[in-house]
Amino acid sequence: MHSVGEIFFWELCGTALLTLMGCGVVANVTLNKSLGVGGGWLLVNFGWGFAVFTGASVAAPSGAHINPAVTIGLAVYGDLPWAEVPIYFIAQLLGGTLGAIVCWAAYKLQFDTHDDPANTRGIFCTGPTVPNAPWNLITEIIGTFVLVLWIITNPSATAGENGVPDFGNSALGYAAVAFVVIGIGNSLGGPTGYAINPARDLGPRIAYAILPIRGKGSAEWGYSWVPVVGPLLGGALAAFVALALPAAS
Secondary structure (H helix, E strand, O other), rough: OHHHHHHHHHHHHHHHHHHHHHHHHHHHOOOOOOOOOOOOHHHHHHHHHHHHHHHHHHHHOOOOOHHHHHOOOOHHHOOOHHHHHHHHHHHHHHHHEEEEEEHHHOOHHHHHHHHHHOOOOOOOOOOOOOOOHHHHHHHHHHHHHHHHHHHHHHHOEEEOOOHHOOOOOOOOOOHHHHHHHHHHHHHHOOOOOOOOHHHHHHHHHHHHHHHHHOOOOOOOOOOOOOOHHHHHHHHHHHHHHHHHHHOOO
């Protein structure tokens, strides 16, 4: 069992790095004075995948959740005490907000000189291409279900005879999770931008609302509940399905 301080510190740091790098890649392909402008959707997906790898690697001492949907999934599955869940949630939300603020600082001059500042919200948080809350919610549930089911059913490689690792499907560790995230983005990310993580969306959305970005648009609070509720439901559903699966022999 982790200490409260350990959970809070490492989850905050890991989630901050997640949104720093994730929001950073979107800023890089969006802001017109950035060298990556026009880099496209595939670069964004790879950027977010490696952001997950970096954040999870740093947050390893706390279990590397960096995502409330993962936390809720592990709690439902029985791998995490419910008493620790609020600590994870608070640290992840604060970390997600902090990382987005640092991203803005890194790109401050590019934000100041961007020719379409009203459309910069997408650098920080997600939104649907076709607004329809019930279907947008289903999309987020499905994407998060894939992520959390993979995490629950693919524990890290364990040491076998003579200390030689038993390499399973998850032998790549956090890099494997990054590949799953990239795959989800490529396959399921088109309709809503695949938040699949409430802290990754709500934290940067809060940051966008409070940051002094010249000419910025709305934070779209009317949609903000979808990338929070959807991933939490998807994570819980993945845990219930995992509990129903037959045990591996």
